[in-house]
Amino acid sequence: MTSSTNTAKRLRERLSEFSELLEGGNDLFGIVDADYRYWWVNQAYARMNGLSSKEIEARTVPEVVGRDHFLQTVKPRIDRCLAGEAQSYETDRTYPGIGRRKLLVRYYPIDLPQEEPQRLLGAVITDVTGVYLRDKQLRQLAHITEQSPGPVAVTDLEGHIEYVNPAFERISGYSRDELLGQTPALIRSGQTPDSVYRELWATITAGKVWTGEFLNRRKDGTSYWEFEVISPLKDDSGRITNYIALKQDITELKEAEQELSRIAFKDPLSGIYNRVGFTRKLHNLIDLHGWPSSGVLVTFNISGLQDINDAYGYEVGDQLLQAFGQRLEDLPGEQVLAGRIGGDEFTLFSLPGSALALEPYLTELIQSLTRPVDLANVNIDVTFRLGYTRFGKRQRPIENLLRESERALSLHRQDSSVPWVAFSSQIKQEIQKRIELARELRTALSDDQFELHFQPKVDLLTGKLLACEALIRWNHPTRGLIPPGDFIPIAEQSQLIGPIGDWVLRRACEHLRQWRDDGLKPVRVAVNVSVIQFQQGGFANRVGAVLEQSGVAPQELALEVTESVFEYESEVLLDQMSALRDLGVWLSLDDFGTGYSSLLYLQRYPFNEIKIDQAFVTHLLDDPFSCNIIEMVITLAKALSAEVIAEGIESAAVSRALIDMGCRSGQGFFYSMPLEAEDFRWLLEQRSKLPLTIEHGQY
Numbered sequence: 001m002t003s004s005t006n007t008a009k010r011l012r013e014r015l016s017e018f019s020e021l022l023e024g025g026n027d028l029f030g031i032v033d034a035d036y037r038y039w040w041v042n043q044a045y046a047r048m049n050g051l052s053s054k055e056i057e058a059r060t061v062p063e064v065v066g067r068d069h070f071l072q073t074v075k076p077r078i079d080r081c082l083a084g085e086a087q088s089y090e091t092d093r094t095y096p097g098i099g100r101r102k103l104l105v106r107y108y109p110i111d112l113p114q115e116e117p118q119r120l121l122g123a124v125i126t127d128v129t130g131v132y133l134r135d136k137q138l139r140q141l142a143h144i145t146e147q148s149p150g151p152v153a154v155t156d157l158e159g160h161i162e163y164v165n166p167a168f169e170r171i172s173g174y175s176r177d178e179l180l181g182q183t184p185a186l187i188r189s190g191q192t193p194d195s196v197y198r199e200l201w202a203t204i205t206a207g208k209v210w211t212g213e214f215l216n217r218r219k220d221g222t223s224y225w226e227f228e229v230i231s232p233l234k235d236d237s238g239r240i241t242n243y244i245a246l247k248q249d250i251t252e253l254k255e256a257e258q259e260l261s262r263i264a265f266k267d268p269l270s271g272i273y274n275r276v277g278f279t280r281k282l283h284n285l286i287d288l289h290g291w292p293s294s295g296v297l298v299t300f301n302i303s304g305l306q307d308i309n310d311a312y313g314y315e316v317g318d319q320l321l322q323a324f325g326q327r328l329e330d331l332p333g334e335q336v337l338a339g340r341i342g343g344d345e346f347t348l349f350s351l352p353g354s355a356l357a358l359e360p361y362l363t364e365l366i367q368s369l370t371r372p373v374d375l376a377n378v379n380i381d382v383t384f385r386l387g388y389t390r391f392g393k394r395q396r397p398i399e400n401l402l403r404e405s406e407r408a409l410s411l412h413r414q415d416s417s418v419p420w421v422a423f424s425s426q427i428k429q430e431i432q433k434r435i436e437l438a439r440e441l442r443t444a445l446s447d448d449q450f451e452l453h454f455q456p457k458v459d460l461l462t463g464k465l466l467a468c469e470a471l472i473r474w475n476h477p478t479r480g481l482i483p484p485g486d487f488i489p490i491a492e493q494s495q496l497i498g499p500i501g502d503w504v505l506r507r508a509c510e511h512l513r514q515w516r517d518d519g520l521k522p523v524r525v526a527v528n529v530s531v532i533q534f535q536q537g538g539f540a541n542r543v544g545a546v547l548e549q550s551g552v553a554p555q556e557l558a559l560e561v562t563e564s565v566f567e568y569e570s571e572v573l574l575d576q577m578s579a580l581r582d583l584g585v586w587l588s589l590d591d592f593g594t595g596y597s598s599l600l601y602l603q604r605y606p607f608n609e610i611k612i613d614q615a616f617v618t619h620l621l622d623d624p625f626s627c628n629i630i631e632m633v634i635t636l637a638k639a640l641s642a643e644v645i646a647e648g649i650e651s652a653a654v655s656r657a658l659i660d661m662g663c664r665s666g667q668g669f670f671y672s673m674p675l676e677a678e679d680f681r682w683l684l685e686q687r688s689k690l691p692l693t694i695e696h697g698q699y
Contacts (some may be wrong), residue, residue, distance in 0.1 A: 026254050028125035028126045031110070033118055036061040036075070044475065045125070050096050069093070081107035082120045083628050084276050090128075102129045103225075113278045122260040126253060132229065138441075151226070151247035154233070159183045160296045161307055171226075173219030184245075189217040200230065203263060204243055207232050225254040267340040269318055270325030278339030279398045282349055285335060286398075292335070295351050295391040296358065298365070299405040300324075301413065305381040323373045324382060331368070346411075347402065362386070362420055365592040370564050385412040389423035407431060409410065436558055438494040440476070441487060447500055452507055454525070455676035456683065456690055457645060457667045460659050463689035467524040467558065467665065470508040471674045472500070488530075497530045502542065504528070509550035509557065520684045524586060526558035529563040540579035547583075554584030560611070574604060581606035588645075592633060602640055610637045612663070614648020620657055634662050 028045040032038055038057045046053045049064055059074035060266040061078070076667055077087040087107040094100045103125050110120040129151070151168035155161050164172075164179050172179070172187050179186070192214050205209040210230045217223055226247045233242040265277025273281055286292065302324060309317040319343070328338035328348055337349040352361035366386070372379040385407025389401055404423040414423040444450060457467040474482040491497040508525050515522040535540050547554055548670050559580065565573065581587055588609040589602075602610075612633050630646070636643035649668030658666060671690040675683065 005292040030123040163515040187216040273339035275341040298388040453673040454680040469526040534656040558586035612646040617648040
């Protein structure tokens with residue numbers, strides 16, 4: 001089942017909970033995706049368009065509303081809504097068998113989890129033709145009908161009520177006698193901004209018609225929503241004598257809108273704002289109070305959430321997320337705003353005051369949020385990483401602020417020895433530098449600026465050449481030769497590691513084929529593989545295709561995989577590596593002992609070779625711990641029937657010590673630095689023992 005199908009299924013299940021609300025009235029409801037295709041409509045929407053729900057859900061918006069109306073009126077507003085901005089507008093449409101109708105149309109963005117690629121919006125359409133017709137007829141006839149199904153009120157020029165119809169009595173709960181002589185303030189809820197009333201009076205005293213919404217209060221204290229059209233009534237001389245208010249109860253519509261808004265702007269798990277809702281609310285706060293130069297935007301990442309899920313179950317993990325979100329929500333302060341912006345990431349806007357007050361504020365914040373949480377009768381410690389950015393005087397979009405704090409958070413993930421990381425101009429410069437480097441990497445790939453160097457692997461006892469490791473170098477047109485450590489991390493972050501890794505694989509096989517065609521006896525060439533290449537899928541098939549195209553035997557190729565691959569251990573990864581082993585490709589586990597491997601992984605995964613990380617080899621002679629690790633790796637490799645090789649050998653003493661410990665092969669500067677392709681070709685021709693010496697006349 002596709003991600004789109006899963007999303008549609010979950011959304012329909014969610015909508016079914018509100019079926020009575022969505023299907024019970026005459027309002028039209030629908031959900032549309034970024035391709036302008038219907039995902040769901042209610043029966044009222046289908047009836048209005050003369051189709052069934054299934055017929056509409058199989059079509060696109062322009063197919064239903066007409067291409068011209070779609071391009072001129074609908075599409076621009078859908079696009080703005082999908083970008084995160086709710087839309088509201090009035091339009092006229094002609095329907096078969098119904099005629100011309102005046103519609104109030106509203107669009108709301110629906111936020112989905114980050115793993116979902118779709119963008120959706122909810123459409124709420126109200127037929128307000130009746131309201132406008134009643135207003136027109138009443139003004140034409142100059143009297144009020146007692147038979148009107150909608151509430152009607154007439155006031156004098158000061159707003160005192162002179163007439164209400166029975167529908168007004170029913171909806172307000174007040175009798176006519178209780179209402180006459182009062183002003184509409186009697187039914188005010190107190191939740192409508194004063195600015196709305198000021199706009200209303202400015203409009204009607206100018207002789208114009210005002211339309212809008214009110215949240216009012218009944219006599220029993222319950223609230224209800226009304227859509228109102230308020231018009232001046234004039235005598236024969238054109239003088240305003242009264243005001244007439246024609247009302248429509250839209251309580252059900254507003255409840256549906258509020259539910260759509262909750263889906264669009266609130267995180268369903270924690271109940272606090274999601275990323276879209278947080279951005280929208282913070283934007284509103286800034287519009288209301290101005291740019292908060294002393295404000296700070298903090299982003300949190302809960303540490304060890306996966307371990308909690310594994311130990312106690314995902315239900316407890318979800319409860320922890322709920323508790324953490326509630327703690328953020330309960331923080332004191334009038335202008336404190338919290339949101340959940342990712343799986344285990346939360347954000348907080350606050351006003352700690354001056355720069356001098358920031359560190360004490362963050363310290364107190366950490367102490368407040370790291371209190372243990374009692375879940376499943378277990379006290380679970382809450383720890384997190386923290387990055388933040390200050391608003392400062394330079395105004396910028398909220399999404400930029402979020403990216404700044406998230407970048408600071410990512411740096412805190414790399415160095416948790418400090419309590420937090422602040423976004424700074426230096427970090428910004430580094431980001432710009434990485435962006436520029438990523439752009440140049442794309443150019444390098446298209447302009448063939450990369451080349452391979454080859455570092456020999458030797459028999460430590462004899463110095464005989466056994467194999468080699470292909471190492472990529474970037475021959476930059478202005479910066480010269482750039483080592484992989486400077487650009488491979490950027491390639492991984494920018495998703496370029498896949499095509500770069502494929503280039504290395506092809507070029508290494510091309511060299512192997514060329515050496516064989518030239519009559520040389522090549523050795524096995526090892527190519528480094530990133531975990532991202534496995535995650536992209538189909539890696540084993542791509543390796544097989546390259547071997548077939550180049551005419552290289554599978555046993556002549558080795559793939560070196562760092563043990564960090566086990567951080568993303570899965571059945572898919574195991575299947576791909578097993579397929580490579582079945583193909584005949586040599587598999588080498590690189591950087592062993594640096595953090596992720598376990599005996600279970602080594603037993604399950606089909607490695608032919610284990611490489612001892614150079615960090616242990618370098619300190620073999622002066623660090624007992626490194627020595628013990630190397631002995632353990634050698635013993636483990638024997639138990640697994642795997643070869644063992646040491647990297648980073650830089651002296652004869654280290655080489656002899658490795659031989660004494662039972663390690664027979666290795667690589668490092670003591671034997672040879674990585675060689676350009678032509679130099680390594682010469683080494684294949686000579687078949688000299690390594691390291692090369694002056695006595696041989698070759699060094």
